Amino acid sequence: xxxxxxxxxxxxxxxxxxxxxxxxxxxxxxxxxxxxxxxxxxxxxxxxxxxxxxxxxxxxxxxxxxxxxxxxxxxxxxxxxxxxxxxxxxxxxxxxxxxxxxxxxxxxxxxxxxxxxxxxxxxxxxxxxxxxxxxxxxxxxxxxxxxxxxxxxxxxxxxxxxxxxxxxxxxxxxxxxxxxxxxxxxxxxxxxxxxxxxxxxxxxxxxxxxxxxxxxxxxxxxxxxxxxxxxxxxxxxxxxxxxxxxxxxxxxxxxxxxxxxxxxxxxxxxxxxxxxxxxxxxxxxxxxxxxxxxxxxxxxxxxxxxxxxxxxxx
Amino acid sequence: xxxxxxxxxxxxxxxxxxxxxxxxxxxxxxxxxxxxxxxxxxxxxxxxxxxxxxxxxxxxxxxxxxxxxxxxxxxxxxxxxxxxxxxxxxxxxxxxxxxxxxxxxxxxxxxxxxxxxxxxxxxxxxxxxxxxxxxxxxxxxxxxxxxxxxxxxxxxxxxxxxxxxxxxxxxxxxxxxxxxxxxxxxxxxxxxxxxxxxxxxxxxxxxxxxxxxxxxxxxxxxxxxxxxxxxxxxxxxxxxxxxxxxxxxxxxxxxxxxxxxxxxxxxxxxxxxxxxxxxxxxxxxxxxxxxxxxxxxxxxxxxxxxxxxxxxxxxxxxxxxxxxxxxxxxxxxxxxxxxxxxxxxxxxxxxxxxxxxxxxxxxxxxxxxxxxxxxx
Numbered sequence: 001x002x003x004x005x006x007x008x009x010x011x012x013x014x015x016x017x018x019x020x021x022x023x024x025x026x027x028x029x030x031x032x033x034x035x036x037x038x039x040x041x042x043x044x045x046x047x048x049x050x051x052x053x054x055x056x057x058x059x060x061x062x063x064x065x066x067x068x069x070x071x072x073x074x075x076x077x078x079x080x081x082x083x084x085x086x087x088x089x090x091x092x093x094x095x096x097x098x099x100x101x102x103x104x105x106x107x108x109x110x111x112x113x114x115x116x117x118x119x120x121x122x123x124x125x126x127x128x129x130x131x132x133x134x135x136x137x138x139x140x141x142x143x144x145x146x147x148x149x150x151x152x153x154x155x156x157x158x159x160x161x162x163x164x165x166x167x168x169x170x171x172x173x174x175x176x177x178x179x180x181x182x183x184x185x186x187x188x189x190x191x192x193x194x195x196x197x198x199x200x201x202x203x204x205x206x207x208x209x210x211x212x213x214x215x216x217x218x219x220x221x222x223x224x225x226x227x228x229x230x231x232x233x234x235x236x237x238x239x240x241x242x243x244x245x246x247x248x249x250x251x252x253x254x255x256x257x258x259x260x261x262x263x264x265x266x267x268x269x270x271x272x273x274x275x276x277x278x279x280x281x282x283x284x285x286x287x288x289x290x291x292x293x294x295x296x297x298x299x300x301x302x303x304x305x306x307x308x309x310x311x312x313x314x
Numbered sequence: 315x316x317x318x319x320x321x322x323x324x325x326x327x328x329x330x331x332x333x334x335x336x337x338x339x340x341x342x343x344x345x346x347x348x349x350x351x352x353x354x355x356x357x358x359x360x361x362x363x364x365x366x367x368x369x370x371x372x373x374x375x376x377x378x379x380x381x382x383x384x385x386x387x388x389x390x391x392x393x394x395x396x397x398x399x400x401x402x403x404x405x406x407x408x409x410x411x412x413x414x415x416x417x418x419x420x421x422x423x424x425x426x427x428x429x430x431x432x433x434x435x436x437x438x439x440x441x442x443x444x445x446x447x448x449x450x451x452x453x454x455x456x457x458x459x460x461x462x463x464x465x466x467x468x469x470x471x472x473x474x475x476x477x478x479x480x481x482x483x484x485x486x487x488x489x490x491x492x493x494x495x496x497x498x499x500x501x502x503x504x505x506x507x508x509x510x511x512x513x514x515x516x517x518x519x520x521x522x523x524x525x526x527x528x529x530x531x532x533x534x535x536x537x538x539x540x541x542x543x544x545x546x547x548x549x550x551x552x553x554x555x556x557x558x559x560x561x562x563x564x565x566x567x568x569x570x571x572x573x574x575x576x577x578x579x580x581x582x583x584x585x586x587x588x589x590x591x592x593x594x595x596x597x598x599x600x601x602x603x604x605x606x607x608x609x610x611x612x613x614x615x616x617x618x619x620x621x622x623x624x625x626x627x628x629x630x631x632x633x634x635x636x637x638x639x640x641x642x643x644x645x646x647x648x649x650x651x652x653x654x655x656x657x658x659x660x661x662x663x664x665x666x667x668x669x670x671x672x673x674x675x676x677x678x679x680x681x682x683x684x685x686x687x688x689x690x
Contacts (some may be wrong), residue, residue, distance in 0.1 A: 048526075051530045051531060052529075052530070053519050053526055054519075070529070070535075072675070073532035073534075074532070076530060076532040077532045079530065081526070081527060081530050083523045083526060083527060084523075085523045086523070087522075087523030087524045087526065087527045087554065088524065089327050089524060091326065091327045091328075091330035091331060092323070092326065092327060092330075096323070096326070100323050101527060101531070102324075103319055103320075104532070104533045105531055105532060105533075106527065107316060109319075113430035148527070305582060
């Protein structure tokens with residue numbers, strides 16, 4: 001696979017504040033690459049530097065094998081951007097907005113017309129072509145925002161938190177759309193606060209904090225980086241907390257806590273963990289209700305790597 | 315995108331902005347209508363002054379009685395401004411008290427005037443009599459000291475006070491209130507700075523997401539800037555033309571018929587206004603509302619200094635600090651119309667136009683430098 005984006009030792013300062021600290025990144029063709037990190041971690045700064053919107057102090061950025069600059073129009077022509085905030089003109093209709101932004105890339109009017117139609121169909125805004133943005137709901141606005149960024153059929157698409165403040169149904173539609181764009185050949189760089197989204201659609205993920213790339217890999221690779229196996233939660237109405245120390249002595253147990261009538265046990269590696277825990281409870285006549293067991297999530301990975309909850313940083 | 319499409323879209327964006335439309339057209343139209351209602355009432359009153367009723371109390375003791383009688387006959391004759399009634403002192407007093415006359419001319423060994431109220435008629439009567447007394451003194455001095463110059467002085471004095479206003483060669487209006495309308499046009503053109511400010515916002519990466527999206531596209535930044543600028547100037551020129559038509563045709567304010575020159579002045583005033591908006595939008599780093607406030611307040615201050623609120627302000631400044639009038643865009647715009655429509659002075663008009671061109675170039679130059687330095 002060809003390298004689409006190559007960022008080497010990027011340093012970006014805002015006066016005394018170091019926004020990006022020798023940041024490195026490589027995105028391959030055909031990937032949906034997730035950039036994960038709390039607010040202020042440097043995600044948007046990274047994207048702005050790659051897009052030529054921000055100057056940087058040191059380092060090198062290559063896109064499609066060429067050094068990126070604000071005047072590299074051939075590279076820019078192949079890039080689409082879906083901004084974090086809805087970036088459209090309030091005075092233009094849905095159709096006109098898409099036509100305008102598509103027109104910044106495509107000079108041929110008939111081709112543009114065709115692309116605009118396809119973009120409208122893609123985000124399913126056919127019934128709202130003549131609506132001005134003020135008349136659209138939050139979900140529809142997000143879809144318009146996406147259509148404006150992808151109408152010119154870019155090979156590389158940056159999506160900066162495109163699902164913020166979107167209802168679950170619209171969010172699923174958007175995620176499906178992103179997968180479709182990817183299957184049509186676009187490489188996608190996706191930033192989000194929502195772990196589950198990143199986990200669901202991204203083929204590789206980079207975890208950022210304080211301007212640094214802390215870990216990079218597929219979700220499985222990231223989960224393997226940390227010393228966690230499954231997480232078990234058991235509903236227990238009447239639990240004697242003296243058992244917590246005994247449970248900690250069971251094989252592979254990493255941590256134990258009893259919160260809100262639920263016993264949470266985290267394991268490292270190993271098998272038969274759940275069976276042994278349930279046997280332990282039965283032997284002591286502890287009555288329990290629902291039992292849940294799940295593998296570690298990216299939340300756990302993020303917590304392990306950065307030492308904090310992702311949403312704490314928001 | 316081809317340039318014409320950028321221009322067309324921007325035109326649509328600017329024309330559909332209702333707030334800007336209000337400030338640049340609706341508000342000036344409302345203010346113009348208000349001026350018209352207020353001033354036409356005053357003008358009407360002035361036009362209906364008619365003949366001034368005055369009482370003459372003559373004791374027959376005045377030294378130059380013959381000359382005085384000739385003067386009074388001339389001003390109270392068929393074409394004169396005064397309706398004079400010679401009565402006794404008591405009759406005159408009761409007529410003044412009853413309001414039948416506006417004043418009494420007492421002629422004894424000297425001339426004196428008596429009024430009950432102040433007003434335009436009283437002012438005219440006093441001006442005429444003061445003028446007569448002054449001229450009489452002048453002629454008597456000449457007879458005494460330089461009798462050889464008497465003919466020339468009499469000729470000069472008789473030419474000096476025709477009590478008529480000479481109209482200029484321009485087909486414009488000598489209405490004293492027309493300066494308010496010119497200041498109003500200046501205000502409307504300078505409110506075009508809102509369009510410049512909106513354009514500045516939509517091209518600065520750090521100011522709006524739309525600007526970011528435009529800047530990541532492979533269309534040159536200066537191409538966008540040029541299309542935006544031309545659209546704003548087009549909109550402003552159209553709005554100027556609409557305001558002019560409203561004032562000239564609907565309100566009947568005679569602004570002359572040199573339409574080509576007027577349009578050129580309006581166009582350049584629009585360019586200056588839009589340029590000013592760019593400068594405010596690009597140079598001042600603060601919230602959009604604060605910028606808007608600064609722009610609006612500074613524009614109104616300029617218009618105040620150009621006589622929008624107080625008619626004599628521009629002349630006061632011309633007397634005390636003339637340089638302000640030279641660098642105040644509102645005063646220059648107002649002067650360009652005044653020179654054209656009232657004085658018919660093309661040289662003065664050309665000077666104003668040149669000043670507007672220089673201002674526009676300076677504003678545009680500053681804007682280009684700021685835009686080029688925009689990437690943080």
